[in-house]
Amino acid sequence: MAAYIIRRVVWTVPVVLLVIFMTFTLMKQIEGNPFRKTERAVPAAVQANLERKFNLNKPWYVQYAQYVKGVATGDLGPSLVLRDRTVNDIVEEQFPRSIELGLLAFGWAVLLGVPAGVLAAMRPNSRFDYGSMLFSNVGFALPNFLVATLLIYFVSVKWGMLPTSGWTTWQHKILPSFTLGLVPMAYFARLVRGTMLETLQQDYVRTAKAKGLRRRRVLTVHVLRNSLIPVVTAAAPLLGYIITGSFIVENIFAVPGIGRYYVTAVSARDYSVVMGLTVLLSIIVIAANLVVDILYGILDPRTREART
Amino acid sequence: MRLRFPMLIAAAVVVAVALVAAGCGSGDKKGAAGDGGAKSQVLKMAWGAEPPSLDPGLATDTTSSNVLLNIMDPLVRLGDDLQPVAALAESWDVDGKVVTFHLRDDGRWTNGDPVTAQDFEYSWKRTLDPKLAADYAYQLYGIVGAEAYNNAKPAQAAKLRDKVAVKALDDRTLRVTLTSAQPWFVQQMAHHSFLAVHKPTVEKHGTKWTEPRNIVTNGAFKLAGWKHDASITLVKNADWRNADDVALDRVEGRIIVDGTTRVQAFEAGEVDALDGGGLPPADMARLKQMPEYEKYPALGTYYYGFNLKNIPDVNQRRAMAFAIDRQSIIDNVAQADQIPATGMVPQGMPGFDVIKQDFLPTSADLDKAKEFMAKAEDPKRKITLFHNDAPGHKEVAVAVQAMWKDIGIDVTIKAQEWAQYLEVLGPPPSDAVYVYRLGWIGDYVDPMNFLELWTSKSGNNNTRFASPAYDRLIAQARDTADDHDRYELYRQAEAMLTGPQGEMPISPIYWYTYTNLERESVKDTFNINLLDQFDLSKVVIKEV
Secondary structure, three states, rough: HHHHHHHHHHHHHHHHHHHHHHHHHHHOOOOOOOOOOOOOOOOOHHHHHHHOOOOOOHHHHHHHHHHHHHHHHOOOOOOOOOOOOOOHHHHOOOHHHHHHHHHHHHHHHHHHHHHHHHHHHOOOOOHHHHHHHHHHHHHHHHHHHHHHHHHHOOOOOOOOOOOOOOOOOOOHHHHHHHHHHHHHHHHHHHHHHHHHHHHHHOHHHHHHHOOOOOOHHHHHHHHHHHHHHHHHHHHEEEEEEHOOOOHHHHOOEEEEOOOEEEEEEEOOOOOHHHHHHHHHHHHHHHHHHHHHHHHHHHOHHHHHHHHO | OOOOOHHHHHHHHHHHHHHHHOOOOOOOOOOOOOOOOOOEEEEEEEEOOOOOOOOOOOOOOOOHHHHHHHHHOOOOOOOOOOOOOEEEEEEEEEEEEEEEEEEEEOOOOOOOOOHHHHHHHHHHHHOOOOOOOEEEEEEEHOOOOOHHOOOOOOOOHHHHOOHHHHHHHOEEEEEEEEEEOOHHHHHHHOOOOHOOOOOHHHHHHHHHOOOOOOOOOOOOOOEEEEEEEOEEEEEEOOOOOHHHHHOEEEEEEOOOOOOHHHHHHHHHOOOOOOOOOOOOOHHHHOOOOOEEEEEEEEEEEEEEEEEOOOOOHHHHHHHHHHOOOOOHHHHEEEEEEEEEOOOOOOOOOOHHHHHOOOOOOOOOOHHHHHHHHHHHHOOOOOEEEEEEOOHHHHHHHHHHHHHHHHOEEEEEEEEHHHHHHHHHHHHOOOOOOOOEEEEEOOOOOOHHHHHHHHOOOOOOOOOOOOOOOHHHHHHHHHOOHHHHHHHHHHHHHHHHOOOOOOOOOOEEEEEEEEEEEOOOOOOOOOOOOOOOEHHHHHHOOOOO
């Protein structure tokens, strides 16, 4: 197992290098001048000074080498657009907020989605089942921006129950995290319902019932535990995905996280911010996948043996 | 028994929801709603963007500019009539190309140091330093030696620095020598690029000098807090030279980028004023009915430019300019009370009454348009109209498409993302472009700022319009100190663009307005000037 993990960790290095290389190449391919933010033309002298300052006047391989060296030493470089800040500043200050938002959203998903799935599976084709699956479908189908706008309009503007936007008190955090949690919530509800229905058909469940165990014990010990294994394995990459920030949710709720930077940095051609965030996100996704693989190994000894 | 298990789960869900809610972090207990009544002079406002930089040398955008102009004291401010008003400079003398500013003796940095003429000399030369690589260094190019220094190779930089003609003669006298008369130079001091920075602070903290823990300023307010992308807090500077006249104690600003969210925060009572950064076009019709709606004229022109290579016949360009129903676009599409633009130089600009042409109609004149079209040699009937994909432009393009259909022109509309769009426009513009949309917002108060765009070497002239006669007029105006003589030159220049004999390289559509939402308690005193600046030192929260 240890050898497997080490091998996987070592493999992330070439993957990250490849990610940097591809992002770098793609960013260089799109037209656009990071130093021309408005319609105002940039005089040649100003352009030259900026290119010199940010090393954009060097050949691409020198820029690439410098960048990789920076990443290796933990320096993601200065932002080309936010002139008072470095990419490290942006990540240090704003990434924790995206993580917090993602974890809270995940909390909603687990705490509402899983019980909804369980209840639906216990009473298949009941009104509750239809109700929760309808909710789940709606949760999947509605885009974030619509849910966010409707929630702000009704909960904040009409009823005045919660603040519209921002990220300071716990009241501020309810709507954005709920909005972001909606899709994973719907996903969990469906996943749990499906696996639980399947587990309920298993022989060992019938045996447990037949030997006269109480229903609650059958459900908690025999059904629920086994039904949650696929949920756990699905959860890790999903968590990796939602803690890396959501452009739409962060933008609409004015959450000062990192997700909104990703999109605006691409349109502003802020190369170093795009690169820095891509590297960061790819490391997180790689780590999440690694965790899943390790979890698989722990939960299911057969996969572990096949790999070592 | 059958019921108990679901009940348990339901109970667990309720507890879980409570836990998630409670787990949503700590933070101060203060609610969202305003409190304390109107007497407490705390303004809650929404900023439309995170300031990319609060370094006067590096800032290029409106948000940074407005924060800066409230925490720093410019030499000169603009009065209501856009004439220069004494600020940190108590007076100035203009002698041809030499301008001398006399500073007040009570200007103070927030650390107690006096504000001196040397501070300005240092700051302007710092902005021009090629190593700083300031985007807006060119705002200072009117000063002798400025462009050469900004353009210097590292080896010659030190020598060229000394040749920049800005000199502190003593602590309170700053002498500037200009490359030409530039009568607008004194007004230009109201632009944030001409603010001073505190040398010891800048040198000590490097790029981090603008953080609230480091920054030293000299204006009516102090930067008490700046949580990036979240909030900007200003507090009254009790030691400022005019502090007795400042009513506000605090300005609690939240940064809300999304236009709809900004409006919703206002409607929910969380903020009392927005920063004039624009209201969402889709909501305009409703917002205009609110008593808190406010509009201000802007020095800005929204126009369509023609690529003269693709639409070479002036009569076709005239026909297209006449077929545009400017009023209808404003009433039905743009909806922000803009003014139909019949020229490049916007209404409200000093000298406008002399310069304006009154040739283009405010509503469509289809008869004239068809007449011009008939006179056009080999008119182009299939053209492409480019716009950037920001909100609102597509709707205008679709309206114009329909209007040009009436004169037999078939328009294909192409939308592009901003950075890519600017590349396509050049100059020179790509051959795919027949017509493009752009806007121009003034940096300083002189028609020069709008008319110099159309000189043949201008980086902002994407039309391929090139006229030596026009270039000569602009060069001559740059050296003409007398307002009336200069306005007459501008009139001739404007006529060469949009007059009856003009080449019509552009078709202006409307002159911008700034629209805003302001609570009635501050509506009288929160005002945005023609250059999109607001002075918080004048705001008073009154009881309503």
